[in-house]
Amino acid sequence: MNVREDYDLIVVGGGPAGQAACLALQDRLARVAVIDEQSRPGGQILRQPPRAFTVSNWQAGGTYRKLKAQLRAFETLSGVDWLGGRSVLDVRAEGDGWRVLVSDGAQVASLRTRRVLIAAGCYDMTTPLPGWTLPGVMSAGAVQAFVKSQRLTPGRRIALAGSHPLQLLVAEQIIEAGGEVPALAFAQSLQSALVQAARRPMTVLAHAPQLLKVLLGGLRLTASGCRIRFGDRPVEVVGEEQVQALRLASGAQIDCDAVALCFGFLPQSDLVRGMGLNVLQGRFGGWTAVHDPWMRSSRPGVYVAGETTGVKGAEAAGAEGALAGLAIALDEGLITSVEAERRARGPRRRRGRAIRFAELLDAIADPSVFLSQAQPADTILCRCEDVTQGAVDAAVATVETPNAVKLSTRCGMGPCQGRNCEHLLLQRMNSVEKAPQGFRARFPARPVRIGDLTA
Amino acid sequence: MRSVDVLVIGGGLVGCATACRLAGAGASVELIEASYLNAGASGANAGSLHFQIERRFLENGDALADQAAQILSLNRLAIDEWRGLEAELGDSLHVHMRGGLMVAQTPQELALLEAKVARETAGGLPSRLIDGEEARAIAPVLSPSIVAASYLESEGHADPKALTLAFAAEAERQGARLSLGARAVAARRVHDGYEITVETGRTRSSIRASKVLIAAGAWSGRMGELFNLHLPIFPVALLMNVTERAPPLIDQLIQHVGRRLSMKQAYAGNILIGGGWPSRMRLDASGRFDPGQQADLIETSLRGNLAVAVDVAPQVAQLNLIRSWTAVTAVTADQLPLVGEVPQAPGVYVAAGGSAFTLGPTFARLLARQILDEPEDRLRLFSPARFSHLNSFMGMAGA
């Protein structure tokens, strides 16, 4: 594996967005690196299993066909250094370029680059409820990551609860991998989901195949014995040392040995905020990077694409990546603006289409039914530091800013740097749209062994 | 218009603790804080209680070290102050006074330690010089490369996040008024004191005070300008690092006599590593240092600081770093704290500079006495009078 010290472009994230950017550049930029925590390219949606064990029939299904074709094309690019299994800890301005600190689990290398593309994807939004810190409770995304890369399920009977239709897919994947899904609960009612769909008839029509697939998936699940409930939100995970059951608002108690929660995603924003790029706050907390029509961020030489700019699916991510790639080629003087405009047309169209679908999905998957319910005061809100919602509320009553709450309660002071609790705090502060800032972004974006920094 | 005996500018440790002492003595007090309590250095420091002469006084020749030795009487007062704080303010301050070691690795450093301990002994501080073996017996985490250490039993650490808030709560109980999000923007002299203009959001109001205390940390120099004064206080940006929680590993405060290091295990188990490594301060629109902006981390500081930590305590290499932060504090032109009344502006007091986590509660107790006109000369060494030459042509004529 090649690692230089000086690059023309460093791409953070080898998902659909990062790949598409490299493909748009067509090896015309000499020194390009793609850095990803996963050892192989693919991003969250593909999550290629480690080369060491090949999984037969890995990610079959039409949804993934296009993405796999893109991945194959990406893997044949010869001019890209693939730096997998590495975490970007920090990106900071230096002279007319950027300094990128990268950990490979043994050392921390310091790379220079003239341009950076942040295509870091998203992560599951944490949604606390009583019992959620018991071993066996996880996010649907984590279950999926497990299933996708290892074809194993992290439990035998996994109950699913949330508001996001992705959980239908996750349920199917669990069953395919040999697990059992005793129940799947949507917090919102079926009517409200249908009303949202009916408000956007054109989008529904345009995406009929995808929607049909979701419906068929639902039917298959029902046929396999999984009961799909609507308008029933999770209220408690029951268990002593380990998950024993999931209790729903209806009073139903579902015996299970694992629970997966699925209320949506938040963009990865640690690097983006650390770099001081302009961001907007999302409805439920979380931050999306601001960009121009060419995916240029608010700072020169920095581009953003994919879920970094808002959670809207792999299709939009790919389109944004392609646009960013074209913008980089344009800014480098490798193509003319006429060529850039011509080649941008396709991605722009795909992006627009995908965003309309994402809006429909957001409306259907709206987690507010769950988030607006107050949890008991002793529910843990920051699990790194064991801070309860009650403690946070008490602090919120007396101080003004998220940083002040952090200082007085330790909420957000743990190893996750607030990834899992900052949005909750902002929700408690009841000012998600207004609060001008969250926690201060601090080095490093991922915990790193001290010995690696001194090696 | 509101009117008080004393207006305190700044809601860090020094401001809150002094407000508490003043209110406790019966004065009417208002404290204004531009941001939130503990927003400055007081909420972001290392929490070390270091009473041995600081390394920074040893690296610039004998004259400075002589002067620093004079601070020892204050350090001795501070030891007593800290021993009483939890009884007074509650036990959530995590005061941990289990000893402190300042280590040496080379013969030159050992010589520095010897000279330092001699000064301390002369100044009545019961530190003692021990060899590497004894140091490792006290703190097994220390590396075999440690050849000697000076040891002081009363050193340790406490929780900076809690202390300021505890003083603020006590100040309120004693009747002080704390105004948050309230920034001092102008000052003028009136016949019986000063009138301070305060900006709260978009509204402006005025407060009259017989006396004013500038306790604005790194902003104190700028606050001096409101009174037409030069206060030689400069902002400096430092680096701090914290590891994940670890099982008990370090019981003492560990410092280094020849290299920049302070290291301790805080109550929750995280190990804090600092020692005065620089960060890069940002500039404001007019091109001046801006203590209000988050300073930028300097990679060589980061690696350098951690390297010393690992060199002194090799086990630390195995821990994960979870966060590095930068924060801005204040140094004065001669490194000694600046505490007392400004001769050219009667009724204007300042308290800034120095290691004011360790010393802040003591400054507060003594300064409150001074402000209330009680006899108090233990702060003489720190009086702004030593910089009077800067203000020969400054100040505000009486109304």
Ligand SMILES: Cc1cc2nc3c(=O)[nH]c(=O)nc-3n(C[C@H](O)[C@H](O)[C@H](O)COP(=O)(O)OP(=O)(O)OC[C@H]3O[C@@H](n4cnc5c(N)ncnc54)[C@H](O)[C@@H]3O)c2cc1C
């Ligand atoms: C757990 C999870 C499961 C998902 N499953 C599905 C699904 O089944 N179907 C679906 O339609 N959508 C799914 N999504 C949404 C899907 O990820 C996106 O729609 C799409 O993959 C976004 O592409 P992207 O290129 O923006 O980001 P991603 O594909 O997420 O790629 C970003 C990459 O950046 C890397 N990265 C991030 N930060 C760093 C860093 N600091 N250092 C190094 N590397 C870094 C990550 O490892 C990741 O591989 C899932 C999302 C998540 C979080």
Ligand SMILES: Cc1cc2nc3c(=O)[nH]c(=O)nc-3n(C[C@H](O)[C@H](O)[C@H](O)COP(=O)(O)OP(=O)(O)OC[C@H]3O[C@@H](n4cnc5c(N)ncnc54)[C@H](O)[C@@H]3O)c2cc1C
């Ligand atoms: C990284 C770091 C580590 C440190 N470690 C130690 C240590 O281990 N031990 C030790 O003893 N000391 C340590 N210090 C020093 C110590 O933190 C400071 O000396 C002490 O906190 C100063 O307290 P203060 O109240 O004077 O200032 P601050 O805490 O900075 O408070 C000043 C306040 O004034 C406010 N303010 C500013 N302008 C205005 C205005 N116009 N109107 C109203 N309010 C205003 C600010 O918002 C701020 O809250 C460290 C400092 C740093 C930065």
